[in-house]
Amino acid sequence: MASSCFLRSILFSSPTNLSSPRSNSLSVFFPKNLTCSFPTSASRFESFSVSSIGSGSSRRLADSRKKISEVRSMATTAAEIGKDEKKRVEVFDTEENLAIDLAKFTADLSDKFCKERGAFTVVVSGGSLIKSLRKLVESPYVDSIDWSRWHFFWVDERVVPKHHDDSNYKLAYDSFLSKVPIPPGNVYAINESLSAEAAADDYETCLKHLVKTSTLRVSESTGFPKFDLMLLGMGPDGHVASLFPGHSLCNESKKWVTSITDSPKPPSERITFTFPLINSSAHVALVVCGSGKAEAVEAALKKTGNVPAGSVSAEDELVWFLDKPACSKL
Numbered sequence: 001m002a003s004s005c006f007l008r009s010i011l012f013s014s015p016t017n018l019s020s021p022r023s024n025s026l027s028v029f030f031p032k033n034l035t036c037s038f039p040t041s042a043s044r045f046e047s048f049s050v051s052s053i054g055s056g057s058s059r060r061l062a063d064s065r066k067k068i069s070e071v072r073s074m075a076t077t078a079a080e081i082g083k084d085e086k087k088r089v090e091v092f093d094t095e096e097n098l099a100i101d102l103a104k105f106t107a108d109l110s111d112k113f114c115k116e117r118g119a120f121t122v123v124v125s126g127g128s129l130i131k132s133l134r135k136l137v138e139s140p141y142v143d144s145i146d147w148s149r150w151h152f153f154w155v156d157e158r159v160v161p162k163h164h165d166d167s168n169y170k171l172a173y174d175s176f177l178s179k180v181p182i183p184p185g186n187v188y189a190i191n192e193s194l195s196a197e198a199a200a201d202d203y204e205t206c207l208k209h210l211v212k213t214s215t216l217r218v219s220e221s222t223g224f225p226k227f228d229l230m231l232l233g234m235g236p237d238g239h240v241a242s243l244f245p246g247h248s249l250c251n252e253s254k255k256w257v258t259s260i261t262d263s264p265k266p267p268s269e270r271i272t273f274t275f276p277l278i279n280s281s282a283h284v285a286l287v288v289c290g291s292g293k294a295e296a297v298e299a300a301l302k303k304t305g306n307v308p309a310g311s312v313s314a315e316d317e318l319v320w321f322l323d324k325p326a327c328s329k330l
């Protein structure tokens, strides 16, 4: 390819054979044209989701009498938050259930895009998100997903050697990439031998080349590349990618990829996608777990504070995947 973007070889290992059924949920019909889904077991809070009524199935409506009062006020709050029809908030009682649903969500999109356009462009962050993707490398998905059509990117990367413990490439490689047969040429790591600024330019050049070859689509409304799916984590301060609260990079409107040399979260030198690029994605999943992030979740979803995660959107669908502690302030 024309870009000097590093294409890293992947070692393949045998898939594991654990089953990963999707967590079940029932639904309750709420006023204001919203649906919220609830657990099958009334004895424990499992999950609820909020979406515009058009996206709920008839099963969800049929199950509408199976309400659980315990979670109703929280659900109503989330319904208010989810009134943007492109935004859904899904809450799970455990990170394990979240991981199960996230795998199903990702696999469904993979099927859809592989069938529709013969490719699936996926972007990941670093951090705990990668662990939450673990069900994808287990049965049934490890065998059913057409990995040969995946194109794998990073929304941000630390400018450190690929074998360094701080490397987002290493993080994804060790627990994900090394376990699935994505063609090595479809894995787009940064060239970390460059300065942060040059590595960001290089990555943008790489993306431009992929637009030319139609591997990457372009958003008709923004003119930025339109990734099929972006999987993002969020820091306790509400940062996403390497876009930190109050940092001028949050306002970048022209560049696709930019650099930061004063990241408040170490290491200081990084490259990051900009908001216009992130928000041009077809689907975005924001995956957040733990009580330490509850305030930032509240700030982002209830707009009680100005955190970068609150600026994330998607062209088709933004889904917040939260565990119960992360939504404790909603």
Ligand SMILES: O=C(O)[C@H](O)[C@@H](O)[C@H](O)[C@H](O)COP(=O)(O)O
Pocket: 125, 126, 127, 128, 129, 156, 157, 158, 168, 232, 233, 234, 235, 236, 239, 240, 241, 242, 265
């Ligand atoms: O390289 C990075 O630092 C990440 O891409 C960053 O945006 C991360 O996703 C969040 O900080 C959440 O990380 P945790 O989930 O580990 O808190």
